[in-house]
Amino acid sequence: MLVLSFLFFMSIFAGVGLASMFVKEDTTDDYLVAGRGMHPALAALSAVSTWNSGYMFIGFIGFTYMMGFTVIWLGLVSTIGQVVAWAWLYKFIQHEGHERGVRSLSSLVAEKAGAPEAKLAAVLSVLFLSIYAAAQLTSGGKALFVMMGWNEMTGILIGFVLVVAYCYAGGIRASIWTDAVQSCVMIVGSTILCWIALQEVGGFGGLASGLEAQDPVLTEFLPPDLRFGFSMWVFAFFLGGLGVAGQPQVVSRVMTLGSDSDRKQAMIWFFVWQTPFVVLMLIIGLASRVLFSEGSFDPELGLPVLAMETMPAIGVGMILASIFAATMSTADSQVLACTAAITDDIKPEWREDHKTTKMVTLVVAAFATMISIGGLYIPGGDSVFVLVVLAVYGLGGIFIPLLTIRWMGYKPDTTHSLVMMGSAFVGVIGWSFLGFAGADGIFPSVPGMGAAFIAHFVMNQIRTPEVSSLGRYNWPDGKKLGAVGSVIGLALLGGEVGYLVSAPDSSDSMGGVGDYTIDSTLFVDDFADGTEYVMDGDTVTLEFNTDTITSWENGDNVVGVRVLMAFDEDETSSGFCTASNNAADTITGTIIHDEYDETSQDSNANGQGAMVFETIWYNSTLAESGNSSGLSEAEIEAQLDADGDGLGAYTLEITVEADAGGRPGCTHSDDxxxxxxxxxxxxxxxxxxLAS
Known part of the structure; x- marks a missing residue:
């Protein structure tokens, strides 16, 4: 049933793409930009699908699984960056594309197609887009591996065939049509899966408590121990969102629009459609952390495994087909964007050669497939999130600074443009290889774009100081510039101070469900002692408090209290008494601490007595076992750590019921x-x- 469902939905998606064959024109312009006459809604829904697709289904789910609530910063701040890109840079891109008749993003960073800077931009586009396309193929391979049990390489090769088929069938038009249908199915399928996931974890309350049990840090809104502070960590997400204007496969959708009015409509469609999709994926990612917390679980498989575990076969087939088809159509968009860069800028003589253009598409698709397969044999190379971050921020670093200064009216020459792009490339790659681009560092959008802008200002100052580095705008005077700098500096300082005060400590971070070893030692520290004479029938109440302890030699994880009591017989006799005939007394002791208490009773039947009793509030069996399986680290700690419950007031109650012995002629008394x-x-x- 699963296979039939998968094939059914895949047939629908493929059929939509192939239907574009009946309206296409055999021209490179139609092949790459659909004749610039696409409906805004179709272009927007396609942009949502191609911008998210495998990254959102696989990579974002995995990142959410690892980060918990802090991933909200990525979703929110990145969206703000995307709004700026749509409202500002896309307007410039669309206008320039129409005015100059260009079909590739790399052509926009030069005065004419085929210029050296356009060629370099095209080469870097092909490199990063191929990595991006490889991430999509890897996503499809992972989905088929989990849901169908097929080898990942098999899924990647099937993806290669479908990518080439999409491209050859109808070019960008086939991709857009298929993307639009997939966007609709993605929303429907994600909504159903999200609802099921919430039922599985017990609603939003169960979701939060489940994450808390896994690791308390998962429910914090600030990440622990950021290496470079909070401000740059967040700013990287904004630049990443702004970088959507530097993604050729998304820009190609904007280039298919006919007017600025179409762009505005497409922008509304884009965010109305994408925003709920991001929220749904965030909830699914968090739910998958609660439901699949084994230490060996691959976080990027959260969504497909969740679908497999909770949905009927037809639903699983729909989800699988959506993931696979979305990743494939996104990959084909990226391959087409590479094709446009090659035929328009690297080899402009191929620009109008439709047959050669298709051959270029085939070669690029094969190159991306080799990257995807190669990643299977490199540790971490099959991480969709890592591949997408590298590609997105690499492209953003190359294009956004150049597009920005061109929008401002600055006309960089070839040398200027080459240095900016080279600086961005070195910044992104160098930062990533140094290991600074992880979740606790700064994503490479900051060093990439930062290096490019620094190169721009330095080159301008050295080569053309008489020209404003802001193009048609002038720098404010020193007083205004100082005021602006002070405001920004104070804002950054406030953010960092707030982070230092509010951020959790990394020591609070714990592992998920798995096999653990437990090394424990139970110390017994004397707390109070003394002697009390308790009259017959009376109860003596003694109060103690841990506040009186000035030094905790063995720590203050108090998990229990023990009481030792010893007593003799002080019964007296008078009269004619030749032998002891004492009666046993009953001594009762009770120790109380908050809701914990324990009572013990004994006697001095043999002239003396003693008793030991205790109450504990930890899992002694778990501690003594030395290992645990099937629990998260947080769940283990919850059973071993008193979390302050052992501190505070203690009450010891001692009751004596004395009984006097004796016989005729011998009188006994016992007070x-x-x-x-x-x-x-x-x-x-x-x-x-962790157990080895």
């Missing part, structure tokens, strides 16, 4: 008993580690 007591605190010291 009470002298009780020696010691109160001890049980302190647990433990460490939890």
């Amino acid at each position: 009470g008993e002298e009780i020696n007591y010691t109160v001890q605190l049980l302190i647990l010291d433990y460490t939890v580690g």
Whole structure:
């Protein structure tokens, strides 16, 4: 049933794409930009699909799984950056594309197609877009592996065939039509899966408590121990969102629009459609963390595994077909964008050669496939999120600074443009290879775009100081510039201070469900001792408080309390008494701490007595076992750490019921008993580690 469902939905998607054959024209212009007459809604829905697709289904789910609530910053701030890109840079891109008749983003960074800077931009576009396309193929391979049990390489090769088929069938038009249908199915399928996921985890309350049990840091809105501070960490997400204007496969959708009015309509469609999709994916990613928390679980498989575990076969087939088809049509968009860059800028003599253009498409698709397959044999090389981050921020670093200064009216020459692009490339690649681009660092959008802008200002100052580096705009005077700088500096300082005060500590971070070793030692520390004479029938109440302890030699994880009591017999006799005939007394002790209490009773039947009793509030069996399986680190800690419950007031109650012995002629009396007591605190010291 699963295979039939998958094939059914794939047939629908493929049929929509192939239907474009009946309206296409055999020209390179129609092949690459659909004749610039696409409906705004279709272009927008296609942009949503091609911008998110495998990244959102696989990579974003995995990142959400790892980061918890802090991923909200990525979704929110990145969206703000995308709004700026649509409202500002896309307007410039669309106008320039129409005015100059260009079909590739790389052509826009030069005064004419085929210029050296356009060639370099095209080469870098092909490199990063091929990596991006490889990420899509990897996404499809992972989805088929989880849901159908097929080898990942098989899925990648099937994806290659479909990408080439999409491209050859109708070019960009086939991709857009298919994307639009997929966007609709993606929303419907994601909504159903999100609803099911929430039912599985017990609603939003169960989701939060489940994450808390996995790792308390997952429910924090600030990440722990950011290496370069909070401000740049967040700013990287904004630049990443702004970088949507530097993604050739998305820009190609904008270039298919006929007018600025169409762009505005497409912008509304884009965010109305994408925003709920991002929210749905975020919830699904968090739910997958709660439901699939084994240490060996691949976070990027959260969505397909969730679908497999909770949906009927027809629903699983729909989700699988949506993931696979979306990743393939996105990959084909990226391959077509590479084709446009090659035929318009690297080899402009191929620009109008439709047959050669299709051959270029085939070669680029094969190159992306080789990258995807190669990633299977490199540690971390099959991470969709890592591949997408590298590609998106690489493209953003190359194009956004150049597009920005051109929008401002600055006309960089070839040398200027080449240095800016080279600086961005070195910034992105160097930053990534240094290991600074991780979740606790800064995504490479900041060093990439930062290096390009620095290169621009330096080149302008050295080569053309008489020209404003802001193009048609002038720098404000020193006073205004200082005021603006002060405001920005204070805002950044406030953000960093707030982060230092509010951010959780990395020591709070814990592992998920898995196999752990537990090394524990239970210390017994004397807390209070003394002697009390308790009269017959009376109860003596003694109060103690841990506030009196000035130094905790073995830590303050108090997990229990123990009481030792010893007593003799002080019964007296008078008269003719030749042998002891004492009666046993009953001594009752009760120790109370908050809601915990324990009572013990004994007697001095043999002339003396003693008793030991205790109450504990930790899982002693777990601690003594030395290992755990099937629990998260947070769940283990919850059973071993008192979390302050052992601190505070303790009450010891001692009751004596004395009984006097004797016989005729020998009178006994017993007014009470002298009780020696010691109160001890049980302190647990433990460490939890992953089992080898």
